[in-house]
Amino acid sequence: xxxxxxxxxxxxxxxxxxxxxxxxxxxxxxxxxxxxxxxxxxxxxxxxxxxxxxxxxxxxxxxxxxxxxxxxxxxxxxxxxxxxxxxxxxxxxxxxxxxxxxxxxxxxxxxxxxxxxxxxxxxxxxxxxxxxxxxxxxxxxxxxxxxxxxxxxxxxxxxxxxxxxx
Numbered sequence: 001x002x003x004x005x006x007x008x009x010x011x012x013x014x015x016x017x018x019x020x021x022x023x024x025x026x027x028x029x030x031x032x033x034x035x036x037x038x039x040x041x042x043x044x045x046x047x048x049x050x051x052x053x054x055x056x057x058x059x060x061x062x063x064x065x066x067x068x069x070x071x072x073x074x075x076x077x078x079x080x081x082x083x084x085x086x087x088x089x090x091x092x093x094x095x096x097x098x099x100x101x102x103x104x105x106x107x108x109x110x111x112x113x114x115x116x117x118x119x120x121x122x123x124x125x126x127x128x129x130x131x132x133x134x135x136x137x138x139x140x141x142x143x144x145x146x147x148x149x150x151x152x153x154x155x156x157x158x159x160x161x162x163x164x165x166x
Contacts, residue, residue, distance in 0.1 A: 001153040006035035009143045027124025038100040056103035062164040063092025067141040072130040077109035080124035088117035
């Protein structure tokens with residue numbers, strides 16, 4: 001699945017690394033940290049998807065984002081539960097997501113009104129551990145999102161990037 005993601009600063013990856021020992025009991029622990037902004041579709045027509053996304057993002061300004069805490073999805077629409085994640089607060093990213101859902105059909109239950117900006121840490125553990133992690137206080141991490149990445153879902157490296165105007 002081809003998608004647009006938000007790269008996160010090293011401070012977010014460092015936080016995820018500090019939380020790693022508490023995530024060991026989960027089925028899957030993420031090693032690659034980013035914030036999924038919008039799924040675009042299958043990669044059969046990558047150039048076309050990329051062109052449409054670039055057009056939809058044309059003139060989009062850089063936006064502010066902030067990691068404000070840890071939370072979890074108790075019953076996610078896809079995959080094993082619970083999903084523990086870092087909360088990303090950003091009205092700007094939510095606006096960009098809304099713009100992209102006008103250009104690309106939203107995935108029901110995950111996007112559009114159901115979209116929750118987040119950085120997944122782990123999934124498939126026990127609810128008690130997820131709850132304990134969500135109760136933990138963390139220092140907020142603020143950053144400016146100046147670019148977005150296009151990923152194909154099979155590789156950890158971005159296929160390409162698009163700069164947001166400053």
